[in-house]
Amino acid sequence: MSNVEDAKRAAAKVAVTNHYPKDARWVGIGSGTTIVYVVEAIKALGVDTSLTHYVPTGYQSRQLILNAGLMAVEFDAIPPGTVLDVAFDGADEVDDDLNCIKGGGACLFQEKIVAMQSKEFICVADSRKLQSNLLSNWKYVPIEVAPIAAYRVLRKLEELGSVKPAIRTSLTPKEGPLKTDQGFFIIDAPFPPLLNTADIAAGKTGSGAWQVDALARHIKQIAGVLEVGLFSGMTGPQARSAGGVGGQRPVAAYFGMPDGSVSVRKAAA
Numbered sequence: 361m362s363n364v365e366d367a368k369r370a371a372a373k374v375a376v377t378n379h380y381p382k383d384a385r386w387v388g389i390g391s392g393t394t395i396v397y398v399v400e401a402i403k404a405l406g407v408d409t410s411l412t413h414y415v416p417t418g419y420q421s422r423q424l425i426l427n428a429g430l431m432a433v434e435f436d437a438i439p440p441g442t443v444l445d446v447a448f449d450g451a452d453e454v455d456d457d458l459n460c461i462k463g464g465g466a467c468l469f470q471e472k473i474v475a476m477q478s479k480e481f482i483c484v485a486d487s488r489k490l491q492s493n494l495l496s497n498w499k500y501v502p503i504e505v506a507p508i509a510a511y512r513v514l515r516k517l518e519e520l521g522s523v524k525p526a527i528r529t530s531l532t533p534k535e536g537p538l539k540t541d542q543g544f545f546i547i548d549a550p551f552p553p554l555l556n557t558a559d560i561a562a563g564k565t566g567s568g569a570w571q572v573d574a575l576a577r578h579i580k581q582i583a584g585v586l587e588v589g590l591f592s593g594m595t596g597p598q599a600r601s602a603g604g605v606g607g608q609r610p611v612a613a614y615f616g617m618p619d620g621s622v623s624v625r626k627a628a629a
């Protein structure tokens with residue numbers, strides 16, 4: 361097993377220990393390679409999971425839940441008024457404000473609606489994802505788009521300043537564009553590193569540099585875009601005190617470090 365895998369497993373264990381309510385009834389399960397260790401850590405808790413509903417964020421996530429012997433309940437089967445106790449997910453990059461880039465594995469739309477239906481959204485990752493600004497190490501924003509609008513969206517992204525946005529292809533070029541769980545395409549849109557709140561407070565507004573929320577909003581407004589792989593704005597507790605349900609931004613992110621330790625970044629209360 362590689363060090364990166366060990367780091368993901370260590371982060372998942374601490375995140376689950378700290379945030380999984382022993383009496384959880386509704387739990388969101390994200391997508392990717394790190395979430396596998398979250399499910400492993402949930403099983404290792406040894407708590408009674410027979411009454412717990414696990415809400416997947418796509419095909420891989422659903423298979424993961426079922427293969428672990430847990431109960432999978434699709435998002436559209438959540439009873440009205442039900443808020444998930446917690447949702448766990450991976451991330452491609454997390455900034456100082458706990459804004460995230462997601463969608464590197466082509467899952468972002470279901471991940472976002474599950475996060476926004478949860479009291480607490482928790483991210484688990486390895487140290488490569490821990491950055492001060494989004495688009496530092498991870499170079500593009502994944503965007504889920506309707507196939508018929510893909511070329512129009514590409515042009516609009518260029519107008520916003522993206523250099524060479526591209527439709528993501530499947531592993532074998534013969535299969536053409538990669539399809540999401542919704543049958544949509546993913547566009548990967550490179551932008552310069554995004555500003556965090558410290559940059560804005562310090563008056564750093566370099567030319568062409570976007571603030572995370574502003575870029576997410578502008579991209580979302582393009583007709584043909586289903587969802588943007590920028591998770592920003594309110595956390596769950598903030599959204600609920602404003603009369604809503606949950607937020608896109610995690611309340612905490614756990615990063616497995618190369619030395620075996622786990623680093624935690626928490627949202628201000």
Ligand SMILES: O=C[C@H](O)[C@H](O)[C@H](O)COP(=O)(O)O
Nearest residue numbers: 392393394450463465466467
């Ligand atoms: O599209 C995939 C999801 O957003 C993943 O959660 C994200 O890409 C992180 O994946 P991994 O845990 O494999 O690094």
